Amino acid sequence: MIATGDVPLGAPYSRLMNRVRVVLLTQVIGPLDYKLPDGMDAKPGSIVIVPLGPRKLTGVVWDEGVFPDEPVEDKRLRAVLELVDTPPLRDGLRRLVDWVADYYLSSHAGVLRMVLSSSAALAPKGTVTEYRRTDDEPTRMTPQRAAALDALEDAQGLVRELAAEAGVSDAVIRGLIKVGAFEPVEVTIDDPFPVPQPDFAAPVLNEEQAAAATEICSTLDEGSSDVFLLDGVTGSGKTETYFEAVAKALELGKQVLVLLPEIALTQPFLSRFEARFGVAPATWHSGMRATERRRVWRKIASGEAQVVVGARSALFMPFANPGLIIVDEAHEISFKQEDGVRYHARDVAVMRGKFEGFPVVLASATPALESRHMARIGRYKTLEIPSRFGAAKLPSLAAIDLTEDAPARGQWIAPTLMKALEERLDRGEQSLLFLNRRGYAPLTLCRTCGHRFECPNCTSWMVEHRLVRRLACHHCGHVMPPPDACPECEEEDSLVACGPGVERIRDEVAAIFPEARIFVATSDTLWSPAKAADFVAQVENKAIDIIVGTQLVTKGYHFPELTLVGVIDADLGLEGGDLRAAERTFQQIMQAAGRAGRGEKPGEVYIQTRSPEHPVISALVKGERDEFYDAETEQRKAAGAPPFGRFAAIIISSEDQAEAIEASRSIGASAPEADGLYVYGPAPAPLAMLRGRHRQRLLVHARRDTELQAIIRDWLGDLEFPRGVRVGVDVDPYSFL
Ligand code: ADP
Ligand code: ZN
DSSP states (O other): OOOOTTSOTTOOOOOSSSEEEEEESSOOSOOEEEEOOTTOOOOTTOEEEEEETTEEEEEEEEOTTSSOOOOOOGGGOOBOOEEOSSOOOOHHHHHHHHHHHHHTTOOHHHHHHHHTOOGGGGSOSSEEEEEEEOSOOOSSOOHHHHHHHHHTTTOEEOHHHHHHHHTSOHHHHHHHHHTTSEEEEEEESOOOOOOOOTTSSOOOOOHHHHHHHHHHHHHHHHTOOOEEEEEEOTTSOHHHHHHHHHHHHHHTTOEEEEEOSOGGGHHHHHHHHHHHHSSOOEEEOTTOOHHHHHHHHHHHHHTOOOEEEEOGGGGGOOOSSEEEEEEETTTOGGGBOOSSSOOBHHHHHHHHHHHHTOOEEEEESSOOHHHHHHHHTTSSEEEEEOSOSTTOOOOEEEEEETTTSOOOTTOOSOHHHHHHHHHHHHHTOEEEEEOSOOSSBSEEEETTTOOBOBOSSSSSBOEEETTTTEEEOTTTOOEEOOOSBOTTTOOBTOEEEESOOHHHHHHHHHHHOTTOOEEEESTTTOOSHHHHHHHHHHHHTTOOSEEEEOGGGSSSOOOTTEEEEEESOTTGGGTTOOTTHHHHHHHHHHHHHTTTTOSSSOOEEEEEESOTTSHHHHHHHHTOHHHHHHHHHHHHHHHTOTTTEEEEEEEEEESSHHHHHHHHHHHHHTOOOOTTEEEEEEEEEEEEEETTEEEEEEEEEEETTSOHHHHHHHHHHTOOOOTTOEEEEEESOSOOO
């Protein structure tokens, strides 16, 4: 059922009649053969509609030789019903799909669903009817109607989108349409995108920038598929530099994809792009309406959308003429997809460049250790921009030893940092306090009996969000109002918050500087491109003095008036012993520090810690980035950890705990023995329960040269599990929960 990468393409395969092999999208039942009716010109990559039992399903005609032959007599074949009117998926994209399915142990159908992510895109051209609010109020009001009208004041979309946004049923929306509270709007879905102008406002690059840009541009000219690690310090002008390559690709008539790690970075990026190229690029992310998705998908497929900026899922778009992929902030772990097909967008981007023959640029001030290693061994080309652009200097970094310079009782900000904040407020400059914890407090407990609030569905604490008066689970989204009394001992007013989250830091600052304008910037407040744009505008207009934020605001943003960064708890990320804990902490703090002093005024960074001697902290303070990476690389090598060895996690889950344990034991018991392969577990996963499912885990550790995927595929392929059991494999895992 799953292709093994080593089957030669184009292997002979009986073709007595016009027969095609079709990968069905909606089923994980493997590819099926169909016959082509006379005159239907379907070839590999063509999107078709085929019958399966009484149903009609979408599928893609696939290449011969990818899947093992399963001869079916010609006369038993059913015919393809319809050839969809879109360009066939290109050869390079099909090879990418083969590779992703093979490497990440997924089905072809799973990967193709990402390629054809907009089912609406396949519908015939024309217009679509959306609905929007009118001024009419319905004469008969129900609570649901009121809720919908309230939530959808300025909204526009399809019935089901409006219903989802308002949290009501489709019927409520249809009812409101009937009484005239919403009116239809015809939306054309084939509007062209404006064309970016390569030389609209090209900046003069400095010498370092120009050298880097020239290298990428000459690869574009040659049409080769080099991978570049664009390694420039924060504020060095990496964006301006890769924009030069974007301009070059446009001149060559090629399409460009820019991947960003967070939707929240989209809007500032669009503005910068527009300033440089005269028009905004097309965007692609999960928050888009179906009609927008359809338009973007089709224009990418036709080649008319020339530049697309998007989240990782944009990687699978069917570009007609792709010529360059930029992965910005390429070290970010949000490029790793954790559900469905568990792929890493950075690695898939590199493979796409390889299969389709174009360069890929990984831009970062703090490259992933793996990427840096690839550059060291000559697989990637390093392009360095060692200094900040213009007069801006890198900020100075200092550690605050919390054991000596201790915050007041029940507070989290040391006197030195508090004083630095005060100086900024006096001078009218801006500050950023970084703490990677949403909400008010990470743990709530009862001071009388010690009861802790745990999520009923997950092995995790409920996090207090005081702004919305809720306790929330950050894993499954379960929420509850904070109770007045302890549910265990029934003592009233006995609940206490333990530890700080960003909201609590906000309160602490507000109590000391009541005049300060403070903004809490997290995924709770910056959940859409529009919210993020509003936030950026407020900072730029100096309507905000102090930002208290999570990792969401530590990258990408350029705020010239921001001169102070305080890292509230540098030790936080070092807990837990994850393989990448040190690297990740280093990157996060470097990125946060990189927000300071990007304009003319110098920046200052304070790192609060209980262990200033820790290698991560001391490397940060001394500015010894390469020394840190080298030491970390040596440790990985000694441990046989990535990039020197490989991991795969096998996660077994079920609503029934005994069933999950039983299944994991049978997997453990049949573990293969192979040279250089070690299997640990099964054991309960650290997140032993998630969304109501009990989870067991095995960790496979393999030497670099083992055929890890083939071994796992054979191993798991032979086993059978009860219906309620799910077995997922995470190749190159980033989360060890
Ligand atoms: P990075 O992405 O490396 O952190 P940016 O690309 O955001 O850096 O650049 C930092 C600032 O310097 C931005 O405001 C950018 O517009 C400006 N800048 C960088 N290079 C140039 C250049 N060659 N000409 C004019 N402005 C530049
Ligand atoms: Zn939960």
